Amino acid sequence: MSPDTFWIWGRHPVLEALNSGSTHQVLIASGRPPSDIVEAIREAASRHGVPVKDVPPNRIESIAPDQNTQGVAAEISLRTPASLRDLLRSLPADPMHQFLLALDQVQDPHNLGALIRTADAAGVAGIILPKRHSAPLSGIVAKTSAGALSHLPVLYVTNLARAMDEVRDFGLWIIGLEGGQNTSVFQADLSIPLMLVVGSEGHGLRRLTREHVDLLVSLPMFGTVDNLNASVAGSIAMYEALRQRLGTTPGINHAS
Numbered sequence: 001m002s003p004d005t006f007w008i009w010g011r012h013p014v015l016e017a018l019n020s021g022s023t024h025q026v027l028i029a030s031g032r033p034p035s036d037i038v039e040a041i042r043e044a045a046s047r048h049g050v051p052v053k054d055v056p057p058n059r060i061e062s063i064a065p066d067q068n069t070q071g072v073a074a075e076i077s078l079r080t081p082a083s084l085r086d087l088l089r090s091l092p093a094d095p096m097h098q099f100l101l102a103l104d105q106v107q108d109p110h111n112l113g114a115l116i117r118t119a120d121a122a123g124v125a126g127i128i129l130p131k132r133h134s135a136p137l138s139g140i141v142a143k144t145s146a147g148a149l150s151h152l153p154v155l156y157v158t159n160l161a162r163a164m165d166e167v168r169d170f171g172l173w174i175i176g177l178e179g180g181q182n183t184s185v186f187q188a189d190l191s192i193p194l195m196l197v198v199g200s201e202g203h204g205l206r207r208l209t210r211e212h213v214d215l216l217v218s219l220p221m222f223g224t225v226d227n228l229n230a231s232v233a234g235s236i237a238m239y240e241a242l243r244q245r246l247g248t249t250p251g252i253n254h255a256s
Contacts, residue, residue, distance in 0.1 A: 005077040008142040008149075009060065009069040011037045016147025018044040022076045026050055029057040029071035041072060064139055078137065081155045084163050087126050088170045090153070096245050098172060098193035099124050101238065104160060104209045105133040105200040106230055113144025114231035115198070120148035122238040123245065127152060128167075128195070130160040164212040167195050176213035177237050178205050179227050185217045190241035198234035 005024060008017060017023045018041065026045050028038060045052045060073045081087040091098045101124045106112050112135045119127055134156065135141065142149045157163040164174050175188060176197040190196075197213060199205035210216065219233055227233075 005075050006138060007063045007073055008076055008139045009064045009067060009073040010143045011035075011041065011070045011072050013142045013145070013147045013150070014072045014074040015041050015044060017074055017076045017142070017150040018048055018050060020079075020150035021048060022078055022150050023048070023050045024075045024077065026052045027055050027060055027063075027073045028052060029060050029069075030054045031057065032071050038072065067139070067143070073139075076142075076150070078149070078154065081126070081153050084128070084155060084157060084166055087128075087153055087155050088167065091125050095171075095193045096191065097123065097125065099241060099245070100126050100128060100167065100172065100195040101234070102128040102160065102164065102167075102195055102197040103134065103200075103230075103234075104197060104205050105130060105203070106198070107133060107135050108201055108230075109135045109138055109140040110144050111135075111201060111229065111231040113141040113149070115234050116141065116145040116152055116154070117148045118231070118235040118238055120145070120152045122235075122242045124152065124238065127154045128160070128163055129154065129156050131156045131158055133200075161208045161212045164195070164197070164209070168214070173215070174213045176205050176210060176216045177218070177233060178210065178216045179218050179221070181216045181218040183215065183217050184220050185237045185240050186220070188215060188217045189244070190237075191244040194241060196234070196237055196241065198230055198237070201230045 014026060042052055060069050060071060063073050101119050168174055172193040172195050174195050219236060
């Protein structure tokens with residue numbers, strides 16, 4: 001397996017990877033009762049010319065020890081943008097659909113997968129991650145994303161702050177999610193061309209990242225806890241952006 005490929009597991013992630021055209025081979029555990037989704041995997045593999053091997057169950061379990069593989073694994077490579085410029089040029093022409101997500105050193109693969117899953121559902125067109133101190137793309141990320149990883153462009157960049165400047169120069173506003181801000185996510189105008197920036201688990205946004213956003217917003221907190229899990233907070237903010245983009249009344253314009 002080359003450095004640019006990795007294994008994923010689980011029936012739905014493998015089926016989504018096949019449908020996205022990113023799969024090199026599929027392994028299916030022998031001796032299991034037939035099922036509709038395994039048959040769909042075989043059909044999709046045949047349609048895309050991807051080889052399928054029936055292997056002993058321990059072959060698949062060795063790929064993902066202690067994981068719920070559901071008896072299916074696949075070797076995949078993702079079509080990542082060659083550069084940030086390529087990602088920006090691929091954005092839809094309609095400003096209402098120009099929506100990116102940046103994650104500032106999210107290191108938990110389950111959080112990363114959950115954020116990718118929500119981003120795909122909420123209409124995000126691409127995700128930007130710093131190369132250092134970010135969770136790598138992996139089978140756990142793919143499984144947690146429920147297959148969304150195979151469909152959503154994910155780009156790692158060397159310098160997130162510099163990337164934010166390039167995104168702004170392209171015409172998108174940069175809004176960071178950070179606790180304790182005077183402006184709530186429900187007051188900001190998220191219907192504009194936008195890159196939402198979500199910080200890491202426990203630390204939030206780094207100082208340099210905060211200095212490069214156009215506006216910091218927070219989620220109102222009325223309970224005894226003072227923060228939410230990064231994937232939960234990011235998901236709420238993404239869906240507020242989607243709510244506004246669907247045509248309901250937006251909040252204040254942060255440029256005013």
